[in-house]
Amino acid sequence: MENVLFELPERYLTLQREARGVAAACADVAARADEADRFDPDVRSRLTESGLCSVVVAGEFGGRFAAVDSLAVTVVREALAFESAHLDSMFAMQGIGSFAISVGGSDAVRKQWLAPVGSLEAIAALALTEPDVGSDLRAIKTTVASDGGELVVNGHKSFITNAGDADFYSVLCREGDGYSLVLVPADTPGVSVTSPHQVIAPHVLGDVMFDDVRVPEDHRLGEPGNGFKLMLATLATFRVSVAGAAVGLAQAALEEALRHTSAREQFGVPLARLGPVPAKLAESWVEIEMARAMSYRAAAAAARDPFTALHLSSIAKVGATEIAGRTVDRCVQVMGRFGLLQGSKIERLYREARPMRIYEGSTEVILDSLAKKLVKDRAQVGR
Incomplete structure (x- = not known):
């Protein structure tokens, strides 16, 4: 059914047509992908080939637009979700998991991660909730502390989208009397993932544990307490x-x-x-x-x-x-x-x-x- 009651500016209509094409290209695998608990390889390869994930990073890091455009992201997600929730989540989480890097990351961290996020070479995740913490995020128990020029992260995050397939996690931690976000590469020693839960509409989901995980000091995103x-x-x-x-x-x-x-x-x-x-x-x-x-x-x-x-x-x-x-x-x-x-x-x-x-x-x-x-x-x- 055509969208006849609202006209988007032409650049968004062009993007909408592009996103609909990507969604249509995934139609043959959508039913399988939407029941998957790990990244569907066909969906990932087709989304990668499309270049659509460049919409969720800024232009200086290879993004489609100068800055991340909420209307562009919304238009794309509408088109992708029409066909596949798995495809939509894969696209959306690249932005949701990496945006704090764009806003608060050091130059080195941004250069290392954002271009691969936009090309889908690196998978992003945002780790907020915990086994006993949902909406009340100020009750989290995961901690970060400075030690000898490094940051040490300890804690347990739960119901994390992309857990297990992510290349990095933006982790909300307590730091002293405040809260900080810390970028933790998934292959850092002390990071482990389990899959104790699945939801009624399956997707890539897991719990992430951090056991004395050490990352460089510049992996704190923004200032201490700015999480x-x-x-x-x-x-x-x-x-x-x-x-x-x-x-x-x-x-x-x-x-x-x-x-x-x-x-x-x-x-x-x-x-x-x-x-x-x-x-x-x-x-x-x-x-x-x-x-x-x-x-x-x-x-x-x-x-x-x-x-x-x-x-x-x-x-x-x-x-x-x-x-x-x-x-x-x-x-x-x-x-x-x-x-x-x-x-x-x-x-x-x-x-x-x-x-x-x-x-x-x-x-x-x-x-x-x-x-x-x-x-x-x-x-x-x-x-």
């Missing part, structure tokens, strides 16, 4: 792209439902014209277009100024992921028993939609933050 600021910079740039991925997934679900209900007849008419089915299809289209428009608006604002647009990115993320959940649920319903078939595309989309409402800020946590901003802004207006 949360760097995390916020990553969030401000990339959170809105989750909305783009949710729109792409919802669009794919609607296409599946349209295909099925247009071809299947009951009581002498196509399902698409029977009873409540037309309203469910139309309601899904309405919500998808609303989510797409909000996602593009928020992403364009984030591209101009990520920090002042963070509330818009949060609104788009919540809105689009909730809409994706509702859309896929409606599509399963109108497809009846065929929407319940294990191994079908709609079943895969149903499972993939659910985690979107949790990762990169759960709906409830984001709504709480938005409510605080709403009340604060209102109080300032009333003064």
Whole structure:
């Protein structure tokens, strides 16, 4: 279905066509890749060949644009998620895992890692959560300390995307009374990975342990105690792209439902014209277009100024992921028993939609933050 209700500037339309081509090229392996717990080699080789990951690094390190552009990332993720969650995650995590290097890394670290990230030669990961720590990241127990010109990292990170396949981890640690991000190459002695968990929509996931891991002092990203600021910079740039991925997934679900209900007849008419089915299809289209428009608006604002647009990115993320959940649920319903078939595309989309409402800020946590901003802004207006 063509995007007729919102026109992007030409450079984004060109990028959108390019990303759709990459997604289409992965269609034959998407079902397999979306059940994988390690990088699918075909998806990786096709994404590498496309050069699309250059979108998530700055131009001085071989990136597509002078700076990482939130709207460009969002447009690409929408196209990739339409076909494969594995493909979308592979692309997105290159930026999410490496952005703190762009913002806070030393010249040597940036030169070493960012160009390989943009060419997909080096796989990035961001290690924040721990076995007992999710949204409350200030409760983390992983530590970093300076010792003889090196940084020593100890701790246990859990539910880390790309764990096991990553070439480096950007690790959030306690440092004294503050928090710092530290770049740890995956092959550093003392780094180990286990896979105790998998989620309902499988992807590359694992726990990462750091046992007296030593890295050079310049592997601290930014100043000591600056970890949360760097995390916020990553969030401000990339959170809105989750909305783009949710729109792409919802669009794919609607296409599946349209295909099925247009071809299947009951009581002498196509399902698409029977009873409540037309309203469910139309309601899904309405919500998808609303989510797409909000996602593009928020992403364009984030591209101009990520920090002042963070509330818009949060609104788009919540809105689009909730809409994706509702859309896929409606599509399963109108497809009846065929929407319940294990191994079908709609079943895969149903499972993939659910985690979107949790990762990169759960709906409830984001709504709480938005409510605080709403009340604060209102109080300032009333003064």
